[in-house]
Amino acid sequence: MAKLTIADLKKIKEDYHQGLREGGFRVKITVHMGTCGIAAGARGIMNTIMEELAKSNLKDVAITTSGCAGLCSQEPMTTIETTGQPPIKYTALTEEKMRKIFAEHVVAGRPVTEYALVAGHETTY
Amino acid sequence: MEEISLHILDIAENSLRAGAKNVEIVVARDRARDLLTIDVRDDGTGMDAETLARVRNPFFTTKHKKTGLGIPLLAQAAEQAGGGLTIDSAPGSGTHVSVTLQWSHIDRPKMGAMADTLLTMIAGHPELDLVYEERVDGDVFRLDTREIKNELDDVPINDPAVLEALRGMLRDGMRV
Numbered sequence: 001m002a003k004l005t006i007a008d009l010k011k012i013k014e015d016y017h018q019g020l021r022e023g024g025f026r027v028k029i030t031v032h033m034g035t036c037g038i039a040a041g042a043r044g045i046m047n048t049i050m051e052e053l054a055k056s057n058l059k060d061v062a063i064t065t066s067g068c069a070g071l072c073s074q075e076p077m078t079t080i081e082t083t084g085q086p087p088i089k090y091t092a093l094t095e096e097k098m099r100k101i102f103a104e105h106v107v108a109g110r111p112v113t114e115y116a117l118v119a120g121h122e123t124t125y
Numbered sequence: 126m127e128e129i130s131l132h133i134l135d136i137a138e139n140s141l142r143a144g145a146k147n148v149e150i151v152v153a154r155d156r157a158r159d160l161l162t163i164d165v166r167d168d169g170t171g172m173d174a175e176t177l178a179r180v181r182n183p184f185f186t187t188k189h190k191k192t193g194l195g196i197p198l199l200a201q202a203a204e205q206a207g208g209g210l211t212i213d214s215a216p217g218s219g220t221h222v223s224v225t226l227q228w229s230h231i232d233r234p235k236m237g238a239m240a241d242t243l244l245t246m247i248a249g250h251p252e253l254d255l256v257y258e259e260r261v262d263g264d265v266f267r268l269d270t271r272e273i274k275n276e277l278d279d280v281p282i283n284d285p286a287v288l289e290a291l292r293g294m295l296r297d298g299m300r301v
Contacts, residue, residue: 003293003294003297003298004273004290004291004293004294006276008290009273009276009277009287009290010276012277012280012284012286012287012290013277013278013280015286016280016284016286017280031249033134033138033245033249034138035126035135035194035195035198036194038126038131038134038135038138039126039131043131043134043238043241043242043245044241046241046245046248046249047241047244047245049248050244050248050285050288053285054285054286054288054289057285063248063249063283064249064250065138065141065245065246065249065250067138067142
């Protein structure tokens with residue numbers, strides 16, 4: 001495979017181990033990636049999360065995808081789970097909204113209630 | 126769905142929901158035959174004959190909701206571009222979705238950001254072994270995440286620095 005050398009990967013490994021934090025993940029971000037989500041822009045939301053994660057240098061954030069959450073008209077959606085807090089579902093996302101959610105919820109730990117549909121399974125903002 | 130690369134992401138996400146640990150995507154452009162072919166193979170649970178017979182019905186899904194639009198939308202896009210879609214699948218044997226489109230057809234959707242589709246899969250599912258192969262006439266570009274993981278040892282393949290390096294590699298290597 002061209003353009004990505006063993007030396008590149010070795011450098012990434014060294015940098016990774018220098019910045020490694022002890023413990024598991026503090027935050028899990030799930031991007032809902034059903035057909036509805038993909039058609040509505042979920043891949044772009046994932047791109048934004050990847051960009052913000054790279055800029056933040058955080059090592060305790062996991063990102064993943066899941067299927068349709070059953071609210072197709074509200075896509076694109078993410079669910080953000082932070083340790084000790086109920087999961088928050090964010091709906092009708094844009095790149096701009098996602099950047100704000102990343103800065104305030106993922107980095108600073110404060111959910112962005114104006115974009116949230118629901119917290120946990122019962123509380124609706 | 127405006128891009129073929131989004132359809133591919135949708136099909137690959139189906140593979141993940143079916144428990145696939147390995148997904149292979151092959152995109153081939155044959156200029157002489159004016160064809161674009163896409164093959165997505167997985168080692169997920171596979172489908173029985175009854176499920177397979179209903180998978181093109183937009184009101185059929187295995188996911189406890191009302192619609193299952195991914196396969197019907199891709200089949201429609203392929204047929205509108207002078208091609209078609211076939212699926213081979215059996216329980217325990219995984220699934221193979223094969224799509225052909227006429228490259229020069231006016232209704233062929235653009236390929237779109239295939240690199241973003243691959244990086245989304247790698248970022249969201251680092252446990253997945255993903256092979257992507259692109260063939261343009263005689264030229265072949267291939268990404269095999271197993272080879273990358275072997276070199277990375279304990280560094281996760283979805284570490285931001287790795288994803289950025291992969292993005293550069295894909296940008297330089299992809300041609301379709």
